[in-house]
Amino acid sequence: MATYRFTVDGKPVSVNAQPEMPLLYALRDNLGLRNPHFGCGLAQCGACTVHVNGEPTRSCVLPMSAVAGKKVTTIAGLGTPQKPHPLQAAYVAEGVPQCGYCINGWVMTAAAALKKNPKASDAEMRDALAGLKCRCGTHVAIMRAIKRAQRELA
Amino acid sequence: MDRREFLRTSGALVVSFSMPAGAAFEQAAGGKPGLVADELDSWIAILPDGRVNAFFGKMDMGQGLDVAVAQIVAEELDVGFDKVAVLMGDTATSCNQGGASGSTGTSNGARLLRKAAAEARRVLVERAADKLATPAVQLRVEDGTVFSSGGKTTYAELVGGRYFHHRVDWNQKVGNPMDIQVPAKPKAPAQYKVVGKPVPRRDVAWKVYGTGEYVTDVRVPGMLHARVIRPPRAACSVRGVDEASVKGIRGVRVVREKDFVAVVAPREWDAVRAARQLKVDWRFDANAFPAMDKLHEHIRQAKVVKREEALKHGDVEAALKMPGVRVIEADYEWPFQSHASMGPACAIADVKADRCTVWTGSQKPHFTRDGVATLLGLAPEKVHGIWVPGPGSYGRNDAGDAALDAAFISRAVGKPVRVQGMRADGTAWDPKAPASVHRGRAALDASGKVVAYDFMSKGFSRQHIATNESDPADSLLGQALGMTPKGHQIFGSPEESYGFENKRLAWETIPPLVDGCSPLRTSHMRDPVGPEIHFASEQFIDELAHAAGEDPAAFRLRYLTNPRHAAVVKAAAEKAGWSSLGKGKGIAFADRNGTAVAVVAEVEVDRASGRIFAKRFTVAHDCGLIINPLTLRQTIEGNVVQGLSRTLFEEVRFERGSVESVDWASYPILEMPDAPEAIEIVLIDHPEIAPSGAGEPTIRVIPAAVANAFFNATGVRLRRAPLSPERVKAALAKA
Numbered sequence: 001m002a003t004y005r006f007t008v009d010g011k012p013v014s015v016n017a018q019p020e021m022p023l024l025y026a027l028r029d030n031l032g033l034r035n036p037h038f039g040c041g042l043a044q045c046g047a048c049t050v051h052v053n054g055e056p057t058r059s060c061v062l063p064m065s066a067v068a069g070k071k072v073t074t075i076a077g078l079g080t081p082q083k084p085h086p087l088q089a090a091y092v093a094e095g096v097p098q099c100g101y102c103i104n105g106w107v108m109t110a111a112a113a114l115k116k117n118p119k120a121s122d123a124e125m126r127d128a129l130a131g132l133k134c135r136c137g138t139h140v141a142i143m144r145a146i147k148r149a150q151r152e153l154a
Numbered sequence: 155m156d157r158r159e160f161l162r163t164s165g166a167l168v169v170s171f172s173m174p175a176g177a178a179f180e181q182a183a184g185g186k187p188g189l190v191a192d193e194l195d196s197w198i199a200i201l202p203d204g205r206v207n208a209f210f211g212k213m214d215m216g217q218g219l220d221v222a223v224a225q226i227v228a229e230e231l232d233v234g235f236d237k238v239a240v241l242m243g244d245t246a247t248s249c250n251q252g253g254a255s256g257s258t259g260t261s262n263g264a265r266l267l268r269k270a271a272a273e274a275r276r277v278l279v280e281r282a283a284d285k286l287a288t289p290a291v292q293l294r295v296e297d298g299t300v301f302s303s304g305g306k307t308t309y310a311e312l313v314g315g316r317y318f319h320h321r322v323d324w325n326q327k328v329g330n331p332m333d334i335q336v337p338a339k340p341k342a343p344a345q346y347k348v349v350g351k352p353v354p355r356r357d358v359a360w361k362v363y364g365t366g367e368y369v370t371d372v373r374v375p376g377m378l379h380a381r382v383i384r385p386p387r388a389a390c391s392v393r394g395v396d397e398a399s400v401k402g403i404r405g406v407r408v409v410r411e412k413d414f415v416a417v418v419a420p421r422e423w424d425a426v427r428a429a430r431q432l433k434v435d436w437r438f439d440a441n442a443f444p445a446m447d448k449l450h451e452h453i454r455q456a457k458v459v460k461r462e463e464a465l466k467h468g469d470v471e472a473a474l475k476m477p478g479v480r481v482i483e484a485d486y487e488w489p490f491q492s493h494a495s496m497g498p499a500c501a502i503a504d505v506k507a508d509r510c511t512v513w514t515g516s517q518k519p520h521f522t523r524d525g526v527a528t529l530l531g532l533a534p535e536k537v538h539g540i541w542v543p544g545p546g547s548y549g550r551n552d553a554g555d556a557a558l559d560a561a562f563i564s565r566a567v568g569k570p571v572r573v574q575g576m577r578a579d580g581t582a583w584d585p586k587a588p589a590s591v592h593r594g595r596a597a598l599d600a601s602g603k604v605v606a607y608d609f610m611s612k613g614f615s616r617q618h619i620a621t622n623e624s625d626p627a628d629s630l631l632g633q634a635l636g637m638t639p640k641g642h643q644i645f646g647s648p649e650e651s652y653g654f655e656n657k658r659l660a661w662e663t664i665p666p667l668v669d670g671c672s673p674l675r676t677s678h679m680r681d682p683v684g685p686e687i688h689f690a691s692e693q694f695i696d697e698l699a700h701a702a703g704e705d706p707a708a709f710r711l712r713y714l715t716n717p718r719h720a721a722v723v724k725a726a727a728e729k730a731g732w733s734s735l736g737k738g739k740g741i742a743f744a745d746r747n748g749t750a751v752a753v754v755a756e757v758e759v760d761r762a763s764g765r766i767f768a769k770r771f772t773v774a775h776d777c778g779l780i781i782n783p784l785t786l787r788q789t790i791e792g793n794v795v796q797g798l799s800r801t802l803f804e805e806v807r808f809e810r811g812s813v814e815s816v817d818w819a820s821y822p823i824l825e826m827p828d829a830p831e832a833i834e835i836v837l838i839d840h841p842e843i844a845p846s847g848a849g850e851p852t853i854r855v856i857p858a859a860v861a862n863a864f865f866n867a868t869g870v871r872l873r874r875a876p877l878s879p880e881r882v883k884a885a886l887a888k889a
Binding site: 017018021022025028029032034035036037038039040041042044045047074075076079080081084088091092095096097098099100101102103104107122126127129130131132133134135136137138139140141142143 | 215216217354355357358359361362363364365366367368370371373379421422423426494495496497498543544545546547548574576577784785788791792793794795796797798799817818819823824825826827829830831832833
């Protein structure tokens with residue numbers, strides 16, 4: 001057991017945990033956040049995605065030992081109903097999610113990709129989003145929302 | 155206002171989420187009529203401020219059914235749409251209308267709310283007539299206010315915060331067939347102002363901002379985290395558990411009863427570690443399953459448990475033997491598929507001496523309640539089932555198992571318990587969509603006319619375990635405790651109206667591979683056996699068109715006898731520009747309980763990699779009256795993509811005794827690079843025809859449309875799903 005200090009959505013936190021415990025359990029169980037979600041525990045789906053120092057990261061496999069001193073941002077910290085990230089606003093406008101359980105992966109990954117390349121083509125975005133899962137099959141709506149966000153960002 | 159906030163502020167008529175069942179029923183004694191279907195108060199409540207609660211006993215799983223219900227209630231009551239809240243999934247506030255089931259949310263589910271809302275309006279207008287001393291026929295209602303020529307009153311004044319105490323006529327049925335009759339006459343479609351409008355869903359914002367609650371997020375004070383240790387193979391029993399193997403982990407307890415093993419711990423990560431570390435000595439049947447590459451041979455050879463002929467006219471066998479006819483035959487195969495919901499199931503149960511509360515993501519929470527009550531030996535009303543949105547649900551997935559597990563473990567440890575599966579619990583151990591074989595035989599006369607048509611499906615029952623968890627024998631827990639599922643034998647047949655002279659549609663079911671605990675137990679998955687059957691039947695129709703030398707769209711139009719069926723085929727073909735499309739186009743059509751769907755798929759085939767890229771789909775959809783075209787389109791899109799995933803990628807892999815598909819690497823589904831670039835949708839509205847459902851019909855036409863498009867592109871038939879790159883390459887190499 002060790003104490004790990006880092007920030008979550010701008011707030012400093014400290015968590016006592018085994019060094020090998022994944023960040024996801026600290027966020028959900030120790031800190032009581034309701035997102036991100038456990039989808040696979042294997043970095044295969046994206047439901048647990050957060051930004052760690054701005055990079056989309058699968059929190060279900062990131063050990064606490066790698067989190068100390070880092071800046072963690074969840075989807076709730078990316079934007080709020082009052083101050084939405086353009087992708088979140090676009091998601092709402094397009095009514096993208098169905099069950100919505102996968103959403104962290106798509107929004108957090110796309111937000112980082114658009115930050116690097118706001119003018120990414122459809123093909124580039126489709127590749128950037130490979131590896132994420134959405135079981136309800138909202139992929140076409142996701143692409144519509146991304147285009148809408150790109151217009152907003154342009 | 156988020157969902158919880160709304161519920162908190164929406165008045166005394168709502169039982170709060172956290173209130174134990176006992177308290178709810180004590181409250182009921184104080185004036186609220188019992189929660190029975192023949193009380194209007196069980197369906198509609200007017201709050202003190204004039205807002206309306208509609209109590210819905212079916213479930214929305216993210217396709218906007220609750221919004222459709224709100225539109226219907228607002229329409230019939232003459233109140234603003236925004237004033238209507240739809241409360242669903244709480245067994246203390248809604249009757250058992252069957253939960254999410256068979257795309258009947260609108261047809262069966264909303265039908266009752268339509269009648270209840272119309273009756274509530276009739277009763278309110280009658281009471282207003284008394285109050286305003288004006289005959290009811292001279293009153294008009296606008297947004298919950300009743301006007302006479304000189305006066306007015308409101309619904310809130312008439313009954314706000316109180317109960318109607320008004321009986322309606324209930325047919326005494328529970329689940330999907332539940333219905334009521336009322337004196338009020340619902341509006342005619344021509345009068346609709348809210349129904350038919352593209353109203354957005356209400357559950358989008360909290361999902362996008364991460365501010366709401368999934369079942370995985372429910373926390374109860376004093377709650378322990380549990381993980382269930384599923385057997386490594388089918389037909390397993392436990393020889394022994396080495397509890398010392400998890401001794402070093404804080405606060406861990408092992409729960410074992412017969413072949414059921416679970417661990418609990420105060421911290422979730424400790425429960426996960428303990429589950430991984432616990433040494434269980436299993437005894438198993440190493441040959442419970444046939445070899446995977448012999449699966450379809452096994453099905454063909456297996457004993458038939460039940461056979462049914464859904465349609466028979468003329469003499470097919472005689473017609474197939476007529477002199478001068480050309481006989482076409484083809485065999486098709488479909489694998490086991492997994493729900494593989496986005497997250498493994500989760501449930502929280504708090505079992506007390508004489509009652510239990512269970513929070514579940516199950517799409518049939520009333521049946522969850524019944525199953526938990528049976529398991530615990532409690533009366534159903536002593537169990538409070540509360541649905542909280544789960545990680546996706548497309549039928550009988552692993553949610554029901556999690557709920558029964560949680561209740562069992564909570565009773566064993568005397569504390570509230572949260573169970574969540576690991577990935578393999580959701581992929582390897584969920585109930586599977588059945589594997590099947592299909593055979594088409596047909597005879598064409600010299601002119602190319604079809605004079606005989608025989609279509610047969612044979613497979614595992616789609617209800618080897620029941621479609622809900624109301625009987626613990628249908629759960630993994632029950633089976634680990636020694637119960638055997640009763641097993642209902644049912645498959646299905648193509649739904650179409652091809653007017654062939656001699657025609658037979660039949661199905662046969664075979665015994666399950668394992669009677670007890672099995673990762674290949676079969677049950678309902680979105681559009682049960684629909685994709686399976688129509689993958690075969692709609693390819694076979696294409697094969698006949700090809701044999702007859704006729705265009706596949708024209709061929710279908712020649713034989714379809716139901717004009718609504720022909721209309722969707724025409725509409726899809728026209729919208730897609732069928733006649734001018736190049737190579738790589740395919741069409742398929744089916745009906746599903748009165749909803750007609752046709753789809754045109756356009757594919758590109760990369761011969762080197764074996765990849766099929768289904769670029770564009772054009773869907774024509776007729777489900778009768780359209781309640782909400784916006785949510786309908788989104789529902790159809792989800793069907794197309796999920797259907798494409800099942801067509802191209804999905805196959806449960808197994809060995810002689812164990813399922814090897816345990817995660818997304820071993821059970822791949824469609825990802826973004828393979829998603830279609832466009833889905834065009836033509837909605838055909840029939841206001842004069844009662845709505846017939848949209849949650850599932852479209853998925854059944856996708857597999858055949860893609861396979862037909864592949865044939866159109868390559869001249870090669872793919873008669874075994876999924877149409878994976880390896881299979882495509884092998885088929886092209888052989889051609």
